[in-house]
Amino acid sequence: MMKVKRATKKLVIVADDFGLAKEINEGILRACREGFVTEFSLMLKSPSTQHAVDIIKKCKLRDVGIHLLLVGFDDIKRMFRRSDYVELFKNKNYQEIQKLAELELRLFEKLIGKKPTHIIPQYGIHGNLKLLDFLLGYAKKYDIPMRLPRTTLGEKFGENYAAEIMLRRSGVRTTKYLFGHVLGSNLLRIEREFIDELARVKGGESAEVLTHPGYFDEEVLKLTSLNYERARDLAMCLDKKFEEKILNLGYHLVSFSQI
Amino acid sequence: MKKKLIITAHDFGYFDSINRGIIYSLKHKNNIITELSLLANTPGSLEAAKFSRSTKISVSLNTNFTSQKPLSRGVPSLVGKDGNFLKVDTKTWDFSVIDRFNEKDVTRELDAQWDWFTENVGRKPSAILSKKNEYGDPKILMPVVSKAKKEGVPIRVPVWMWKENYGAQSYVEQEGVKSTQNIFLGLKEWKGKFGYDLIEDIDQLIADIKTKEGVSELLVFPGFVDKELMDKSTLNWQRGQFLQVLDNNEVISKIKDNFELISFRDL
Numbered sequence: 309m310m311k312v313k314r315a316t317k318k319l320v321i322v323a324d325d326f327g328l329a330k331e332i333n334e335g336i337l338r339a340c341r342e343g344f345v346t347e348f349s350l351m352l353k354s355p356s357t358q359h360a361v362d363i364i365k366k367c368k369l370r371d372v373g374i375h376l377l378l379v380g381f382d383d384i385k386r387m388f389r390r391s392d393y394v395e396l397f398k399n400k401n402y403q404e405i406q407k408l409a410e411l412e413l414r415l416f417e418k419l420i421g422k423k424p425t426h427i428i429p430q431y432g433i434h435g436n437l438k439l440l441d442f443l444l445g446y447a448k449k450y451d452i453p454m455r456l457p458r459t460t461l462g463e464k465f466g467e468n469y470a471a472e473i474m475l476r477r478s479g480v481r482t483t484k485y486l487f488g489h490v491l492g493s494n495l496l497r498i499e500r501e502f503i504d505e506l507a508r509v510k511g512g513e514s515a516e517v518l519t520h521p522g523y524f525d526e527e528v529l530k531l532t533s534l535n536y537e538r539a540r541d542l543a544m545c546l547d548k549k550f551e552e553k554i555l556n557l558g559y560h561l562v563s564f565s566q567i
Numbered sequence: 568m569k570k571k572l573i574i575t576a577h578d579f580g581y582f583d584s585i586n587r588g589i590i591y592s593l594k595h596k597n598n599i600i601t602e603l604s605l606l607a608n609t610p611g612s613l614e615a616a617k618f619s620r621s622t623k624i625s626v627s628l629n630t631n632f633t634s635q636k637p638l639s640r641g642v643p644s645l646v647g648k649d650g651n652f653l654k655v656d657t658k659t660w661d662f663s664v665i666d667r668f669n670e671k672d673v674t675r676e677l678d679a680q681w682d683w684f685t686e687n688v689g690r691k692p693s694a695i696l697s698k699k700n701e702y703g704d705p706k707i708l709m710p711v712v713s714k715a716k717k718e719g720v721p722i723r724v725p726v727w728m729w730k731e732n733y734g735a736q737s738y739v740e741q742e743g744v745k746s747t748q749n750i751f752l753g754l755k756e757w758k759g760k761f762g763y764d765l766i767e768d769i770d771q772l773i774a775d776i777k778t779k780e781g782v783s784e785l786l787v788f789p790g791f792v793d794k795e796l797m798d799k800s801t802l803n804w805q806r807g808q809f810l811q812v813l814d815n816n817e818v819i820s821k822i823k824d825n826f827e828l829i830s831f832r833d834l
Contacts, residue, residue, distance in 0.1 A: 397737060435734045437705070438741065459733040469727035470705050471734035477666060 318514040318567055319506070319559040320346055320483060321545070322428065322455075323521050324375055327351035327360035329531055332522030335542045337363055339521040343545035344554075347563045349373040349428040352415050353380025355531065361419050371563040373426030374416045376443075378408045378433070387532060390431060390461055397436050406442040413446065426564035428455040435459030435471040444478040453481035453564040455516060458488075481567055485515040495540050499550050506557055514567045521545050570777060571833075572826035573747065573784040574599050578629065578698070580606040580615035582799065588790035588810060590618060597819040600787065601830040604629040604696050605688070607680040608638050610795075616687035625830030628684045628692035630677060630711065632668070632701050639679035642672035657699065657801065660728050665704050674710040681714065694721045694831035703727030708735050712742050721745035721834045723784060729761045745834045748781025753812075754788050754805055765812045773825050782834065 323336045326348045333356055339345040350360055350372055364372055378396065379388045388396075397405070416424055427434070427447055434440045435457035447454050457471035475482055487505045489498045502517060509515050522528065522538035529535045544550060554561075576589045592600055603626045605615055619626045633655045637645055644667050647653050653664035684692050695715050702708045703725045715722050724747045725735035739746050751772060752762030763772040765787075776783045790796065790806030797803045812818055822828075 397741065435737075437734050437738045440734065457734065461733060461737075466733045467727070467731040468733045469703055469735070470708065470725070470732050470738070473665075474705055474734070 314511070315555070315558050315560045316511040317509050317557070317559045318483075318562045319554065320514070320516045320562060320564050320567065322346070322373070322426075322516060322518055322564075323348040323545070324428065324518060325349075325351055325520055325522070325532075326372075326375070327354045327357040329522070329525075329527050330356045330359050331525045331528055332356070332538060333360045333363055335522035335538060337367065339519075339542055339545040340369070343521070343542075343547075344551045344561055345519065345521065345545050346561050347371040347373060347426065349375035349426065350416065350420070350424075351375045351377060351380070351430075352412055352419070353377065353382040355381055355527075357419075364420065371425045371565065372420055373428055373564065374413065374424035376409065376412055376427060376429040376434070378405070378412065378430075378439070380412075388430075393431060393433050393436075393461055397433075397438055400438070402438050402441060405438045409439060409442055409446075423450055424452060426453050426455065429457075431461055432457050432459035432466060432468070433461065435461070435466060435468040437471065437474070440471050440474060444475065444480055447480040448478055451481070453567060455518075456482055456486040458486055481564075483514040483516040483567060485509055485513070486518065487515060488518040490518075490520065490534065491537060493536075493540070495544060498540075499544060499547070499553075502550075503553055503557070506554060506559070509557075511558065519545060569825065569827040570779075571782045571829050572776065572822075573602050573782065573829055573831060574753075574822075575602040575604050575627070575696070575784055575786050575831075576600045577604050577786050577788050578606060578609075578790075579603045579619075579626075580612035580629075581609045582611050582790075582793075582796050583614065584793040584796045585790035585806065586611045586615050586618070588806060589615075591791070591810065592789040592813060593622075593624070595813045597813045597816065599813075599819060599822055599828060600789075601625060601828050602627060602693070602784075605684065605692075606631055606698065607683040608635050610635075612683075613687065616684070619688045625693040625832045626688060626690075627694040627696045627831050628681060629696050629698055630680055630702070631698040632673065632676060632707060633662075633664075633699060637676045637679070638683055639676045642676050644669045644672045645676060655699070662699075662701065662704065665701070665706055668706050670706060670710055673707055674714075677710050677714055681718075691718065692720060694723065694834070696723045696831075700726055700729065703732045703735050705735065705738075708738065712739060712744050715744045716742060721747070721831055723747055724750055726750055747784045747831075747834070749776070749779040749783040751776060751783060751785050753785050753809065754802075765809070766815060766818055769818050769821055773821060776826070782829070
């Protein structure tokens with residue numbers, strides 16, 4: 309093994325969508341145990357939430373965050389889409405959005421027996437101030453870290469300075485950077501891009517890499533537009549050479565609670 | 568149907584040279600400017616207001632919280648020891664001084680700039696705009712949105728660093744304040760980062776505006792260049808370029824042929 313240099317940077321590697329489907333749950337479990345995923349976020353009110361909760365309890369997994377949906381599969385019998393969120397924020401006021409978030413956070417505590425170790429809203433919807441406003445108060449009160457509010461409801465993988473500066477001013481813990489390559493079939497290119505991005509992070513700074521590892525079956529294909537990409541991300545999370553390259557850039561792999 | 572485009576002359580009132588450049592542009596046979604963005608607290612503000620009073624062109628308030636001195640008193644969180652606004656660094660886009668602003672002071676200064684405008688121009692601003700788009704930051708955005716709501720005027724899309732800023736943009740929409748949807752800078756040699764050269768990149772600019780939904784705004788920077796401007800503004804010689812663009816019939820026709828030119832008061 310190559311010598312690891314001064315590890316002064318922190319990297320959280322999060323697997324999203326735990327609870328969405330059984331094959332995804334199994335893939336994430338493997339990515340945590342055999343790969344370098346440090347943390348995962350649980351989707352409530354989803355087809356395999358209970359299956360995920362059983363795994364968490366059976367395997368005594370500790371770092372479990374919430375993948376906040378506001379409206380889950382169980383509520384409307386399908387996945388809530390980006391355009392649905394745009395409508396939701398248009399039609400509901402601050403109090404109504406807050407109520408949805410509170411119910412979901414309470415449900416998390418009921419199922420897991422404690423508060424989440426991080427808050428990661430679906431599609432970065434906490435970039436909308438109607439949700440962010442409430443979440444900042446909640447996260448501050450219980451000292452729960454939150455993902456950077458890059459929101460994908462706008463045009464691209466969202467520049468969102470307004471939400472980011474509010475999050476930083478609130479004192480709620482977050483990483484300095486968030487990197488993600490959600491789409492695409494060229495794993496080697498994606499790994500290279502991650503390494504280029506991670507190399508630009510300076511000593512003492514922190515970053516998060518978001519991933520969607522999972523196995524891929526008919527259920528996954530029907531449920532979500534991200535399907536084979538999950539198997540691709542699982543392969544990446546199990547790639548020891550890739551992990552070694554990251555460590556050689558001077559990173560500690562940590563959970564959100566350690567940032 | 569042609570896409571709607573507002574062409575705004577930025578920084579009206581900043582310095583005498585800029586005022587003269589903008590007035591020259593308006594009188595040019597190829598004029599394409601539909602909106603003037605008037606600064607309330609700068610050396611050429613009064614002259615620019617006088618001109619604005621004498622024309623019917625749409626004139627908006629170019630709010631400013633980071634250059635020169637505030638118009639209001641008792642806004643300690645906005646100023647340094649010298650009484651000037653706290654300095655930002657547009658080279659690195661470091662606006663961290665806004666961390667120290669409090670919203671009450673922002674509101675007070677915003678009201679002062681608005682009142683200065685109505686008093687000196689003799690009518691309401693057509694919109695509330697911003698010098699460096701500081702209102703991409705919620706601390707400034709929230710007072711600006713409540714003012715716009717109260718006065719029933721639109722604002723510019725609250726981008727940050729001239730880029731997408733979802734949280735601020737959705738906030739404006741949710742609050743029911745009208746705004747443009749996109750902004751383009753008609754200037755390339757500005758810190759080398761943003762914008763289009765209106766001659767070399769004109770086809771690309773037109774194509775890019777056409778891909779966007781909603782109303783776009785093209786910000787232009789007309790100005791003559793004298794010693795004062797050269798010494799006091801980091802954006803100086805570049806302002807001369809627009810005056811040359813006006814003589815380029817091909818560029819002007821392309822803009823006029825491709826877009827319906829409107830102003831903020833048409834929103």
